Amino acid sequence: MTAVPNPKKLNELQATAICxxxxxxxxxxxxxxTILYAGQFAWISLLVVAVVLFLFRRIYGEVVGALPLxxxxxxxxxxxxxxxxxxxxxxxxxxxxxxxxxxSANEAMHYLHNMAHGLPIEAATIVLLASFMGLALIGxxxxxxxxxxxxxxxxxxxxxxxxxxxxxxxxxxxxxxxLNWQQPLPAAGGFxxxxxxxxxxxxxxxxxxxxxxxxxxxxxxxxFRKTLRNMWVVVSFFNPAIALLALCIIPLAQxxxxxxxxxxxxxxxxxxxxxxxxxxVDAVLVLSGAVLTSFVGVxxxxxxxxxxxxxPNFFLAKNRRGVNYRILMAFFILCVxxxxxxxxxxxxxxxxxxxxxxxxxxxxxxxNLLLKIKRAKLPRPVRAxxxxxxxxxxCVAAAFWGNMLLNPDALFTFFQYLLPAMGFIFLMxxxxxxxxxxxxxxxxxYRPVRRFVVVSSQYLQKMLEKINAQExxxxxxxxxxxVLNRVLQYVENNEKTGKLKIVTVLQQGQTLNEALRYDxxxxxxAYPEVKIEYLEIEGVFGPxxxxxxxxxxxxxxxxxxxxxxxxxxxxxxxxxxGVRLII
Numbered sequence: 001m002t003a004v005p006n007p008k009k010l011n012e013l014q015a016t017a018i019c020x021x022x023x024x025x026x027x028x029x030x031x032x033x034t035i036l037y038a039g040q041f042a043w044i045s046l047l048v049v050a051v052v053l054f055l056f057r058r059i060y061g062e063v064v065g066a067l068p069l070x071x072x073x074x075x076x077x078x079x080x081x082x083x084x085x086x087x088x089x090x091x092x093x094x095x096x097x098x099x100x101x102x103x104s105a106n107e108a109m110h111y112l113h114n115m116a117h118g119l120p121i122e123a124a125t126i127v128l129l130a131s132f133m134g135l136a137l138i139g140x141x142x143x144x145x146x147x148x149x150x151x152x153x154x155x156x157x158x159x160x161x162x163x164x165x166x167x168x169x170x171x172x173x174x175x176x177x178x179l180n181w182q183q184p185l186p187a188a189g190g191f192x193x194x195x196x197x198x199x200x201x202x203x204x205x206x207x208x209x210x211x212x213x214x215x216x217x218x219x220x221x222x223x224f225r226k227t228l229r230n231m232w233v234v235v236s237f238f239n240p241a242i243a244l245l246a247l248c249i250i251p252l253a254q255x256x257x258x259x260x261x262x263x264x265x266x267x268x269x270x271x272x273x274x275x276x277x278x279x280x281v282d283a284v285l286v287l288s289g290a291v292l293t294s295f296v297g298v299x300x301x302x303x304x305x306x307x308x309x310x311x312p313n314f315f316l317a318k319n320r321r322g323v324n325y326r327i328l329m330a331f332f333i334l335c336v337x338x339x340x341x342x343x344x345x346x347x348x349x350x351x352x353x354x355x356x357x358x359x360x361x362x363x364x365x366x367x368n369l370l371l372k373i374k375r376a377k378l379p380r381p382v383r384a385x386x387x388x389x390x391x392x393x394x395c396v397a398a399a400f401w402g403n404m405l406l407n408p409d410a411l412f413t414f415f416q417y418l419l420p421a422m423g424f425i426f427l428m429x430x431x432x433x434x435x436x437x438x439x440x441x442x443x444x445x446y447r448p449v450r451r452f453v454v455v456s457s458q459y460l461q462k463m464l465e466k467i468n469a470q471e472x473x474x475x476x477x478x479x480x481x482x483v484l485n486r487v488l489q490y491v492e493n494n495e496k497t498g499k500l501k502i503v504t505v506l507q508q509g510q511t512l513n514e515a516l517r518y519d520x521x522x523x524x525x526a527y528p529e530v531k532i533e534y535l536e537i538e539g540v541f542g543p544x545x546x547x548x549x550x551x552x553x554x555x556x557x558x559x560x561x562x563x564x565x566x567x568x569x570x571x572x573x574x575x576x577x578g579v580r581l582i583i
Contacts, residue, residue, distance in 0.1 A: 021289025022208025038198025076367030200402025
């Protein structure tokens with residue numbers, strides 16, 4: 001009997017549309033930007049980017065296939081390194097989403113302003129951000145419908161633009177392309193330098209590729225890899241094709257003059273005012289769709305890191321439709337504050353967008369390599385060759401360096417936003433230690449302010465007890481003392497707790513080696529700050545048993561740990577409800 005797909009999960013078109021609106025909107029600016037640096041060879045730079053993105057298809061497919069949970073680069077690093085490293089990746093991803101939302105909304109309103117003069121751009125940007133926050137509050141299913149309409153309209157508009165350009169070339173010939181081909185290169189270093197700088201600028205054209213990994217749990221089984229393929233096809237065809245079309249229709253000298261609205265100018269030249277107007281309307285729609293992508297992606301990411309206690313549980317509250325409304329509202333407030341802080345001049349914020357995105361891509365590649373080393377036995381549908389992963393990371397690093405050369409001031413701005421964000425994450429990860437420091441300070445000031453100190457000390461002590469009261473579970477198959485010692489080290493270094501249940505699941509009639517009990521007694525003395533409770537449970541280890549124990553003990557499933565399962569393990573990690581791999 002064929003299983004009926006969950007109607008609440010996103011199908012291929014819906015998931016592709018949500019993340020595709022972001023990556024496909026890049027054609028509105030990346031073609032002009034690449035031509036400015038690579039000249040007549042811009043289309044080659046864009047094809048090189050398509051090759052790099054092809055490598056990342058397998059990189060993302062392997063990691064998310066092995067660990068199909070929301071969080072993207074955060075999830076990859078959480079299961080292969082430390083929570084600190086994973087939190088840094090999450091911070092970069094949030095900054096990337098913030099910059100994408102503000103820049104896309106502002107650019108959309110600039111296009112609308114060109115069609116409706118007198119429109120207050122800053123106020124309209126806030127209205128657009130608020131509108132898509134409201135749409136996201138309704139639910140991801142309703143958001144997907146809007147995203148699909150925008151995505152299909154955008155692809156149809158781009159296809160019409162290319163057909164009109166081909167018709168224009170048929171009647172007017174290739175004189176403009178021949179003239180452009182004879183022009184000197186923009187870069188002083190020759191062909192290689194022009195191609196490199198063009199490639200560095202063109203890498204912005206794949207921003208949004210990482211979004212699908214941040215809401216993979218909302219997609220139907222098998223959809224994620226298809227979204228990667230679909231985004232790759234769109235970028236690999238339209239971006240080089242539009243750059244080549246621009247070189248065939250518009251003299252190079254005019255590209256810079258129409259940098260902000262190059263596609264609309266191509267449409268006006270090739271098809272008339274009606275096509276230019278249509279492309280401008282499409283730009284407003286697809287840039288608005290990129291705003292929706294940011295709201296959907298950041299919701300999945302922040303919910304995941306909040307469940308792992310990186311952020312306060314305040315953000316986990318949901319409305320009647322099951323949407324994390326506090327996350328959406330906080331993200332909206334953050335975007336509006338950035339808009340006011342920049343005064344509507346978002347050139348500096350573009351640096352945050354550029355370097356955050358490239359850093360996230362590189363960290364995802366690093367997560368793939370660590371997954372191969374530390375989780376080699378974990379089943380996965382595809383595997384990226386290690387040399388291909390290293391090559392992809394190298395290409396991203398080269399693009400990072402190239403953008404530093406193109407705009408060194410943007411790197412400074414990037415760190416201006418990154419360092420405070422990382423500082424906040426550091427405080428959240430170390431809030432237990434901070435509470436201890438505060439307790440010590442209050443005790444020191446005890447005598448002069450006795451009453452104040454007593455009340456504050458009691459309050460903070462309860463807070464610390466609440467932090468350490470969370471109990472964790474590790475399921476063992478009878479591991480030796482070295483493995484169990486690594487478990488205790490991980491818990492001590494990454495989780496603030498004083499209680500750990502070590503559970504072994506035995507089948508009927510099965511007995512356990514008595515050496516395990518002796519090993520646990522040794523570890524209990526070695527880690528006096530962690531109370532170890534050993535339990536033997538008769539049954540079959542799987543999702544049902546995990547669900548039963550989670551309810552019985554009141555311990556969330558993401559606070560339960562297992563070692564890496566082998567190829568014969570009958571369940572996927574995602575079926576275990578969020579159980580984490582630590583060995």
